[in-house]
Amino acid sequence: MSTLTWLHTMARMARPAPPASGDLARPGGAGAAWPPLVAGLDPITAPDDPETIVAATLTARRSDTDAETRLLWGRYAYRAAQRLWGGACPATIGIGRVYEQVLAAQDLSFDAVRVCEQRLAACEPGTDVGRALTSGCELAVALHRDGQCEQAEQQSRIGLRQWQASPHGYYGHAAVVLLTAAAVRAGCGQHRAAARVLTDDAAHLADLDPACRHAAAGWLATVTITHPHRCGATPPAPPASGTLEQQQRQWLATLETLPAAARPGAAHAEPRMAS
Amino acid sequence: MTGLPPAPRGPADPLEQIRHTILADPQHAVAYLNAHAGTLPWPAAVTHTLLAEAHLLDGNPERALGHAVHAASLPGTALAQALPACAVLADLNCWTGQDDAAEVCSMYRDLAGDADDPARLVCAQALHAVAVFQHQACLRGRAALDDLVRAAPAGSAVLVMLRHAQTAMADSCRTGTDPAGPSAWTPVPGGYLCPAGQPQPDYLTSRLGRHHATHICRDERPGPHTAPREVPR
Secondary structure (H helix, E strand, O other), rough: OOOHHHHHHHHHHOOOOOOOOOOHHOOOOOHHHHOOOOOOEEEEEEOOOOHHHHHHHHHHOOOOOHHHHHHHHHHHHHHHHHHOOOOOOHHHHHHHHHHHHHHHHHHOOOHHHHHHHHHHHHHHOOHHHHHHHHHHHHHHHHHHHHHOOOHHHHHHHHHHHHHHOOOOHHHHHHHHHHHHHHHHHHHOOHHHHHHHHHHHHHHHHHOOHHHHHHHHHHHHHHHHHHHHOOOOOOOOOOOOOHHHHHHHHHHHHHOOOOOOOOOOOOOHHHOOOOO | OOOOOOOOOOOOOOHHHHHHHHHOOOOOOHHHHHOOOOOOOOOOOHHHHEEEEEEEOOOOOHHHHHHHHHHHHHHOOOOHHHHHHHHHHHHHHHHHHOOOOOHHHHHHHHHHHHHOOHHHHHHHHHHHHHHHHHHHHHHHHHHHHHHHHHOOOOHHHHHHHHHHHHHHHHHHHHHOOOOOOOOOOOOOOOOOOOOOOOOOOOOOHHHHOOOOOOOOOOOOOOOOOOOOOOOOO
């Protein structure tokens, strides 16, 4: 998954809103005219059939569907995909993300943590270390959103250590690991620590293009603004100051002035080992 | 269930027959494939990919997506069958405007790269550029397409397709509107209905024109990445 795609996914989870889906197609397009394949079926007893799984996923995504229906079909799709294709299949992982988004939108953050745990567990026996690293970061973000801030920070540290311990394998995941660590800290009011995570390994964020920096700033700002009201950190973090736009400008300024970001070849530097 | 009509030319190759039937009468092809699913002389992934293409041509993208996902997710599928399945899946994600279309296209791109299939690789990269243009950032999609245009062989069908899309993207950025494109379906190159190296000229624009663009080119922030660029000719 590209960094930008990942950031968009995280931003949608952090700021639950009607998600984009086929119904954003132009009037008269495919999304508007699709037959309701799940009509007449019960999400509890529906068979593990690919057409039904995909139809259920699309139903769960649609913003014009009521919350309970989205939840039931999202849960069906995720569990049926696990049974039919296995937890490590990309389709199951994608459907799991849709279900996680439905859970986040309905404030069921504990269930979203379970989905992330299952995704990580499905990845670990395999050889795709990049996916496992990304899944670990997503678990950290989900724990944080659920108010399990200590566990979230612990999980983000595990991600940092895994990344730092394998300098030749994880360069493509530097942004995911570092931004996750920054988001967890920023949400709990540790703004300096969050900024330090970014600046200490700034060389590895040199590849972030403007679109990624904007998306990252937006996500960090959203976490900073929305997280503290149920933060499990001790002592409780003070509420973030400023509007979302102000926070976003601050994070963008931080990302745009990272010391080594403009240095040619900086991204190939060795990761800084944790002290 | 009646059998398949003979292919218009060549020997009675079952795959060629079903291709012909899908293009001529997709409903009949769907009925035939469903009725004979257990006895067809190819792996299940091929059947589901063909069903996906037939359903899409017949105007059932939701059903098509189900079969494409299944075809691409079946364990133990050989690369030769996984590539067309992924081509159709990536295409369907773009056609139906799924917000993770870029991610699915990048998986197809990676698979085509691993398989050392240059014709599919360029189609996958082009489709990825379209998905990025629509869902992430117009300028990123255009930059990726510009790279492909520069690398495409002169006079090739691929270059014609890429240039059509390049022009449509540039026009969309210049006017700040959604890209224009034909609404009619065209087969995905690299599936079973169209060879990867012979895409139809308006294939990409037909996908481009179905969904909104994510314009960042009119961002008021200063900087070299925020202004619309001229498309190299």
